[in-house]
Amino acid sequence: MLKDKNIATLNEVEYIEIDKELIPYSFTYDYEDNIFEIEIRYNAEFDYFTADLYILKDSEKITLILGEKLMLSQLMFMSITYLNIKLPAFIPYDFSEKSKKIGWDEIKNISLVVVKDDTV
Secondary structure, three states: OOOOOOHHHOOOEEEEEOOHHHOOEEEEEEEOOEEEEEEEEEEOOOOEEEEEEEEEEOOEEEEEEEEEEOOOOOOOOHHHHHHOOOOOEEEEEEOOOOOOOOOOOOHHHEEEEEEOOOOO
């Protein structure tokens, strides 16, 4: 997805560091009048990370996606497009370009890139 795009040239980009020492942990992200909560988890048996996505509405936490595997340079949460909920592009990315996967040893190189640019 990002092969033909330069992240540095995209408008409205943010970077969220994933601290493996805090996992499992969650954070909220405000976007287009919605508050999303993302919870990051680690599967030690198979050495990969997952993300759960929730939307917070009227003091209620609504599950949108559970256990989506973080894949290097791949857009996350694609399966909610049918819900017509505006969501920025969340992309786990390794700016060092040394990682081949997102495991425990590689997570220190990974940033969660948040692109609020609809040209992605």
